[in-house]
Amino acid sequence: MTPEDPLIPPDDDAVAVAARGALGRLAGSDGAPxxxxxVRARGRRxxxxxxxxxxxxxxxxxxxxxxxxxxxxxxxxxxxVAGTDPGGSTTTTSEPTSSTTTTTTTRPGVTTPGRGTNxxxxxxxxxxxxxxxxxxxxxxxxxLVATEPMPVTLTLRNVTDHAVWVPGFQPIGxxxxxxxxxxxxAGDELFAPGQTRTYASTxxxxxxxxxxxxxxxxxxxxxPMDFGTIVVDYLAGVPPVAVTVIPPGTEPGAPxxxxxxxWNIELSSDVDQAAPGESFVVHAEFTNTGTEPQxxxxxxxxxxxxxxAGTAAADGNPxxxxxxxxxxxxxxxxxxxxxxxxxxxxxxxAGVMFPTYDGSSVGDFSGATNVYPFAGITTxxxxxxxxxxxxxxxxxx
Numbered sequence: 001m002t003p004e005d006p007l008i009p010p011d012d013d014a015v016a017v018a019a020r021g022a023l024g025r026l027a028g029s030d031g032a033p034x035x036x037x038x039v040r041a042r043g044r045r046x047x048x049x050x051x052x053x054x055x056x057x058x059x060x061x062x063x064x065x066x067x068x069x070x071x072x073x074x075x076x077x078x079x080x081v082a083g084t085d086p087g088g089s090t091t092t093t094s095e096p097t098s099s100t101t102t103t104t105t106t107r108p109g110v111t112t113p114g115r116g117t118n119x120x121x122x123x124x125x126x127x128x129x130x131x132x133x134x135x136x137x138x139x140x141x142x143x144l145v146a147t148e149p150m151p152v153t154l155t156l157r158n159v160t161d162h163a164v165w166v167p168g169f170q171p172i173g174x175x176x177x178x179x180x181x182x183x184x185x186a187g188d189e190l191f192a193p194g195q196t197r198t199y200a201s202t203x204x205x206x207x208x209x210x211x212x213x214x215x216x217x218x219x220x221x222x223x224p225m226d227f228g229t230i231v232v233d234y235l236a237g238v239p240p241v242a243v244t245v246i247p248p249g250t251e252p253g254a255p256x257x258x259x260x261x262x263w264n265i266e267l268s269s270d271v272d273q274a275a276p277g278e279s280f281v282v283h284a285e286f287t288n289t290g291t292e293p294q295x296x297x298x299x300x301x302x303x304x305x306x307x308x309a310g311t312a313a314a315d316g317n318p319x320x321x322x323x324x325x326x327x328x329x330x331x332x333x334x335x336x337x338x339x340x341x342x343x344x345x346x347x348x349x350a351g352v353m354f355p356t357y358d359g360s361s362v363g364d365f366s367g368a369t370n371v372y373p374f375a376g377i378t379t380x381x382x383x384x385x386x387x388x389x390x391x392x393x394x395x396x397x
Contacts, residue, residue, distance in 0.1 A: 142244065146210055152174050174215055174216070181203070212242070217238035255298075263287065267282060267379065301355055303351060308344045308347075309346075
């Protein structure tokens with residue numbers, strides 16, 4: 001067929017006839033080709049049916065959308081996609097390892113504008129404050145051995161009329177000292193009004209706490225928790241517990257550890273000033289002012305350290321092991337080198353150090369070399385100025 005040939009009517013076109021026959025067989029007829037005007041009529045009917053179906057689907061979507069908006073904004077008995085009634089409350093059961101209570105979570109009427117004219121309810125709870133709780137703090141024994149864990153139990157009750165949450169980054173726990181604390185609430189926790197929870201953990205006393213101490217309940221924050229702990233606020237509604245911390249290996253009737261004794265430590269020197277880099281001697285005299293025999297070196301050790309002001313603290317220098325009767329004294333001489341920078345001072349202090357203590361697990365990396373003051377020790381620091389001149393004797397002519 002060429003462009004100049006006359007057009008073949010559709011009913012006389014062999015291809016069209018074959019196509020109409022195939023359509024007829026698919027439609028279930030005997031396969032006889034239908035005239036084109038019948039094919040066109042059927043096509044128009046199919047097209048009209050498709051338009052009607054699409055319109056019905058759009059109507060259903062509109063109705064469903066209106067129902068969803070009504071359920072979310074209107075409250076009532078509808079349930080939102082999270083399975084929570086926006087106008088009611090949800091009850092969940094919480095069974096942490098340290099608690100056997102039921103947690104009831106009430107959603108307060110905190111709202112934020114929605115797309116419509118009605119607000120959408122969003123759960124929101126205030127952060128817990130120290131005054132929101134009352135409770136009890138108990139230890140298995142009020143005598144704690146330094147560096148040994150002691151079981152501790154904390155019971156907390158929300159005394160407010162609203163739910164509060166305790167954030168995981170700022171837990172509530174037991175606090176004995178900077179390196180002796182334990183956070184007891186686990187992660188983010190929600191307390192319903194009047195809810196009570198009980199927690200169990202352990203507390204480990206650092207050697208620097210040997211003697212009488214108090215165990216508090218507090219909102220704590222780590223820096224991080226494995227590198228010391230600071231108190232954000234104490235819980236006045238939980239009474240503190242008075243405890244006594246003793247050195248490891250303490251035996252009844254044995255001479256007292258240096259950290260348990262009563263001492264007078266006098267520091268002196270033959271010079272009252274020193275030139276930069278010059279060495280001089282510091283004298284320390286230790287006197288037992290108690291009523292029992294006392295050791296100068298046991299778990300703790302009497303010690304002296306001298307450092308230039310403005311520089312890192314030097315390590316302590318322990319006393320040799322001795323047992324002193326009441327009123328008896330012993331001496332220690334320490335050679336000290338002045339700093340190279342004039343204008344500073346050498347400051348010497350006396351106290352107790354713990355040479356065998358390893359506090360690295362709690363971030364107390366200088367715990368074995370630091371010199372601590374104790375209530376039973378009476379002493380005054382010695383200050384030697386560093387000048388541009390030579391050392392000056394305090395005893396010579």
